[in-house]
Amino acid sequence: MMGLVWYAATLAGGFIWLGGSSVASSLTTVEILWGGLAVGTIIPAFVTYLIGCCLSMLEIQTLILSNLLMLYCVAERVPAFMAEVKRRAKRGFAGERLDAVISTILIAVASAFFWPLYTTRMIPSDEHGRVYSGGSCWADLPIHMTIAESFLTGRNQDVSWGDMHSPVFAGEKMYYPFIPDWHAAVMVKLGATMRWGFLAPGELFLLLPFHVLRCSSFRFPGFNRLLACLACFSLSSIALPHMQAS
Amino acid sequence: MCLSFIGLFYSFAVRLTRSRIGAIIGLLLTIGSGGQGGINILMRDGLKRALEQDVIQNDVTGDGKVFWFAFVPHVFLPQRGANFAYPLALLVLTLVWKATDFTSGSMAPGDKRRLLQYAAALAALTPLVQAHTFIGLALIIGTVFVLDAHKWMADLRILGGWIAAGVVAAILGWPQMALFRKHVEKGHGGSFIKQGWIHRNHDFGRDAPGLWGMIPMAGAFFRFWWMSLGPAVPLFFVALAIYAFDSYKGLLLRKKPLTAAGAASTADSASGASTGKATDEDAASGRASGVSSSTSGSALRQRNKGDSDDDSDASADSDDAAAAKKGKNAVGGTFTASGPDVSLAEHLVAVTLAQLPTPLSNVLSGRTPVRYTALDNLLRPANDCSVHGRSLDALKFGVGALLVFLFGNYVNLQPWDRDNCKLFYIWVFIATALVGSLLAAPFEYILGLGASSAGPARVYQAVMVPQRDLLVFNAAVSRPSSGSGSSAKSSAAEHIGVGRRRIAGTVSLIWLLAVPVLMFFACASGFMLFAREYNLYHQLLDEDQIRMGNYIKEHLAPKSVIMHRDIHIMPSSCIAGRPSLVAYTGEWNSLEPQAHSTSPSARPPLFMPVFIIAFLFSSFFFVRCCCRLDVVSRVQLLRPRQGQEVRDGQLPQGQRPRGLQRHEEVGHEVRPRRAPAHPPQAQAAAARGGGRAQGRGKDAAGEGQRLRPSLRP
Numbered sequence: 001m002m003g004l005v006w007y008a009a010t011l012a013g014g015f016i017w018l019g020g021s022s023v024a025s026s027l028t029t030v031e032i033l034w035g036g037l038a039v040g041t042i043i044p045a046f047v048t049y050l051i052g053c054c055l056s057m058l059e060i061q062t063l064i065l066s067n068l069l070m071l072y073c074v075a076e077r078v079p080a081f082m083a084e085v086k087r088r089a090k091r092g093f094a095g096e097r098l099d100a101v102i103s104t105i106l107i108a109v110a111s112a113f114f115w116p117l118y119t120t121r122m123i124p125s126d127e128h129g130r131v132y133s134g135g136s137c138w139a140d141l142p143i144h145m146t147i148a149e150s151f152l153t154g155r156n157q158d159v160s161w162g163d164m165h166s167p168v169f170a171g172e173k174m175y176y177p178f179i180p181d182w183h184a185a186v187m188v189k190l191g192a193t194m195r196w197g198f199l200a201p202g203e204l205f206l207l208l209p210f211h212v213l214r215c216s217s218f219r220f221p222g223f224n225r226l227l228a229c230l231a232c233f234s235l236s237s238i239a240l241p242h243m244q245a246s
Numbered sequence: 247m248c249l250s251f252i253g254l255f256y257s258f259a260v261r262l263t264r265s266r267i268g269a270i271i272g273l274l275l276t277i278g279s280g281g282q283g284g285i286n287i288l289m290r291d292g293l294k295r296a297l298e299q300d301v302i303q304n305d306v307t308g309d310g311k312v313f314w315f316a317f318v319p320h321v322f323l324p325q326r327g328a329n330f331a332y333p334l335a336l337l338v339l340t341l342v343w344k345a346t347d348f349t350s351g352s353m354a355p356g357d358k359r360r361l362l363q364y365a366a367a368l369a370a371l372t373p374l375v376q377a378h379t380f381i382g383l384a385l386i387i388g389t390v391f392v393l394d395a396h397k398w399m400a401d402l403r404i405l406g407g408w409i410a411a412g413v414v415a416a417i418l419g420w421p422q423m424a425l426f427r428k429h430v431e432k433g434h435g436g437s438f439i440k441q442g443w444i445h446r447n448h449d450f451g452r453d454a455p456g457l458w459g460m461i462p463m464a465g466a467f468f469r470f471w472w473m474s475l476g477p478a479v480p481l482f483f484v485a486l487a488i489y490a491f492d493s494y495k496g497l498l499l500r501k502k503p504l505t506a507a508g509a510a511s512t513a514d515s516a517s518g519a520s521t522g523k524a525t526d527e528d529a530a531s532g533r534a535s536g537v538s539s540s541t542s543g544s545a546l547r548q549r550n551k552g553d554s555d556d557d558s559d560a561s562a563d564s565d566d567a568a569a570a571k572k573g574k575n576a577v578g579g580t581f582t583a584s585g586p587d588v589s590l591a592e593h594l595v596a597v598t599l600a601q602l603p604t605p606l607s608n609v610l611s612g613r614t615p616v617r618y619t620a621l622d623n624l625l626r627p628a629n630d631c632s633v634h635g636r637s638l639d640a641l642k643f644g645v646g647a648l649l650v651f652l653f654g655n656y657v658n659l660q661p662w663d664r665d666n667c668k669l670f671y672i673w674v675f676i677a678t679a680l681v682g683s684l685l686a687a688p689f690e691y692i693l694g695l696g697a698s699s700a701g702p703a704r705v706y707q708a709v710m711v712p713q714r715d716l717l718v719f720n721a722a723v724s725r726p727s728s729g730s731g732s733s734a735k736s737s738a739a740e741h742i743g744v745g746r747r748r749i750a751g752t753v754s755l756i757w758l759l760a761v762p763v764l765m766f767f768a769c770a771s772g773f774m775l776f777a778r779e780y781n782l783y784h785q786l787l788d789e790d791q792i793r794m795g796n797y798i799k800e801h802l803a804p805k806s807v808i809m810h811r812d813i814h815i816m817p818s819s820c821i822a823g824r825p826s827l828v829a830y831t832g833e834w835n836s837l838e839p840q841a842h843s844t845s846p847s848a849r850p851p852l853f854m855p856v857f858i859i860a861f862l863f864s865s866f867f868f869v870r871c872c873c874r875l876d877v878v879s880r881v882q883l884l885r886p887r888q889g890q891e892v893r894d895g896q897l898p899q900g901q902r903p904r905g906l907q908r909h910e911e912v913g914h915e916v917r918p919r920r921a922p923a924h925p926p927q928a929q930a931a932a933a934r935g936g937g938r939a940q941g942r943g944k945d946a947a948g949e950g951q952r953l954r955p956s957l958r959p
Contacts, residue, residue, distance in 0.1 A: 034253035038333035134782035140324035154823025168829035175429035180326035
């Protein structure tokens with residue numbers, strides 16, 4: 001559970017970090033929202049990895065230090081973020097409203113199609129404990145599981161820069177872009193399952209931006225509250241049964 | 247991340263093409279990208295059979311001859327690197343698109359520099375996420391940098407921003423890319439990266455039978471890509487040609503300034519990000535005079551100078567003054583003025599310049615302007631006088647994408663050439679956006695969306711309506727109407743002759759009928775595989791395997807090497823994370839002694855953590871400084887003599903800069919060169935900079951307070 005909370009917090013942090021940056025005024029709200037999610041996924045993975053390299057391990061100390069560093073970076077931007085929010089609230093969504101609505105609809109439609117795919121492929125297990133996947137994920141996810149597990153319980157518990165070991169060819173160095181799997185390992189370390197470590201960066205966080213959007217609709221005058229609420233509730237209605245089933 | 251991708255793709259495509267419908271079509275083209283395999287199977291065996299197999303990689307022979315990866319089933323679902331990297335890539339491209347916006351109403355150079363540095367820092371995160379994305383972004387941004395030379399030669403501050411961005415990307419990206427160096431040099435028998443045309447390695451690219459042979463030199467190439475992507479590649483070339491044609495037609499108008507041209511049609515008007523636009527007449531007159539002035543954004547400066555109701559010093563930095571004015575007057579504006587800002591790199595340059603002879607220092611530091619504006623003057627109408635508003639800039643992104651496409655065709659970045667599809671998708675994002683705008687044009691024409699898109703004007707352009715009339719039409723439909731909307735549209739359409747309007751209607755109808763056909767051939771296979779994906783569900787690990795994995799996890803040392811049979815799903819690795827002796831067929835690696843060691847000596851040496859700490863903190867502070875250190879203005883680098891008044895950053899003749907000096911230490915009247923020249927503007931700038939000042943915390947706020955008195959003349 002803590003893993004998911006951590007991930008949600010980093011997404012919110014990415015949103016605040018980008019929204020409080022000096023380039024925020026050049027971006028639309030939608031871009032800040034979705035760009036913040038991309039930033040809030042990748043940068044925390046990098047920060048924890050670099051701190052992990054310094055301490056040569058992925059342990060609780062690593063996570064505490066990296067989270068403190070990230071917390072500082074985000075807290076530093078909170079005033080600027082709030083100023084940006086006030087500025088946009090004062091200005092309203094003039095000119096952005098149509099694009100916000102279109103992208104909301106697009107994402108709602110896409111999530112309706114993508115959610116079943118993600119939930120059934122990201123290693124769900126049945127009542128007997130058997131693990132499933134499908135399609136290309138059946139072929140690709142084992143190597144991602146291997147790499148992530150190697151950070152947690154395997155050869156790469158000794159975290160280092162440039163000295164990580166290949167889990168598939170013993171004795172070789174790992175020359176592979178492993179940050180996404182590192183991200184999953186961090187989530188597992190914090191208490192999430194491997195399934196949620198893979199699934200959450202895929203689609204779970206859709207609930208967060210729509211929650212933000214829903215809140216924004218009450219804060220920002222002129223925004224189409226009804227549409228935002230409908231999008232939020234429709235997505236929730238799609239997502240929650242799947243979450244319970246999985 | 248897939249939802250983040252969709253939101254960012256839509257936003258980027260709207261910015262790039264000024265077409266909302268085009269962005270949606272582009273998204274469909276991306277998600278459904280695929281070739282002719284599915285269509286061939288559909289024709290021969292029917293839909294049921296087509297939905298049962300991988301129609302992206304198979305044709306009717308079922309031999310996996312088709313070269314492509316479907317976006318969702320093959321890339322976004324299983325490849326976690328793509329899942330993370332592509333949204334970030336789109337954010338980076340959006341930032342670069344904004345930073346290269348020099349149309350009237352665009353940002354001040356300080357903001358552009360900052361955008362470029364942010365884009366570089368974010369792009370530099372991608373090598374350890376997905377190296378293909380980093381290479382693709384580097385190729386596109388590098389191309390845009392080269393083709394944007396006319397802009398940064400006209401304003402060397404922008405060149406400084408590009409250089410700083412390059413330094414940021416190199417510092418952050420190089421250590422990551424260096425990790426792959428050994429593997430690239432020695433992996434796979436020393437041939438990890440191969441050169442040579444990929445299509446020649448595949449059946450469909452070896453020869454060019456039938457009509458394909460009529461294409462000189464490249465028949466096999468186009469046949470290969472027709473099977474892989476259908477009409478997407480030819481449509482991309484057509485889109486490039488149409489954007490080039492639009493730019494060329496705009497270029498031809500450069501000697502004929504318009505009275506009410508479509509200068510108001512900036513690319514970002516569709517996305518609503520650009521505000522504070524000039525009126526048509528103002529912008530047009532600004533361009534008429536601004537084309538002959540020296541720097542980019544001249545139209546806006548001319549307008550602001552003309553409109554200014556104060557006695558601002560004309561020699562003050564006009565970009566900041568314009569930005570201050572813009573921010574002051576903006577209604578619903580999304581931009582803020584940059585205020586004084588200097589990056590760390592510029593500080594270092596300024597300290598170096600202080601040691602040079604004064605004339606040379608003045609030239610290099612920009613106090614004596616050295617600007618090559620002829621090229622910018624020549625090319626600026628290709629943007630301003632195009633129906634798109636930024637056709638030339640969109641073309642530059644298209645050329646960058648084309649370079650990625652050609653690079654991916656010739657350089658095989660890994661042993662399995664299909665993995666180059668990860669690189670091709672960076673091309674796909676731009677290509678489908680451009681093609682989408684093309685396919686959306688007839689819809690926009692019929693729906694009369696001329697105010698928010700270039701589609702109607704593009705249809706008129708296809709029937710050879712003069713560019714001047716199109717710009718007048720664009721300006722008329724985008725101008726806030728005094729009467730009803732329909733009357734405004736009809737009055738705008740009056741600029742086009744009745745005969746041409748009828749021809750345009752016919753052309754748009756034919757165009758419209760062609761769109762579903764093209765979409766079918768471009769997307770059918772992709773969506774077939776997408777539908778098939780819902781039916782795939784396989785067991786990955788059974789109960790015994792899970793028990794075995796847990797046993798290994800609990801009882802064997804973490805560095806134990808497991809030998810197992812030749813299959814990729816093994817409990818020892820998937821569940822326990824133990825290294826395999828050899829996991830897959832085809833490659834045998836000599837073991838290194840430390841692979842079996844569990845002794846502390848196998849831990850990384852001491853210098854590595856030290857290096858990592860140094861790298862971490864230097865990167866953190868460098869990026870922080872480059873992106874956000876906007877406390878000290880450039881002029882504060884210069885310390886004038888006691889009692890001398892310095893105006894606009896111009897030192898008295900013969901006096902040399904003496905290095906870094908904070909404002910509060912100067913203690914006398916200094917007017918920063920890049921600061922607004924009068925109190926109201928200064929207060930406006932301070933108010934706008936409040937967000938950033940707050941963001942920097944107490945020190946920055948104090949800095950702002952200390953700055954304020956010294957700004958007064």
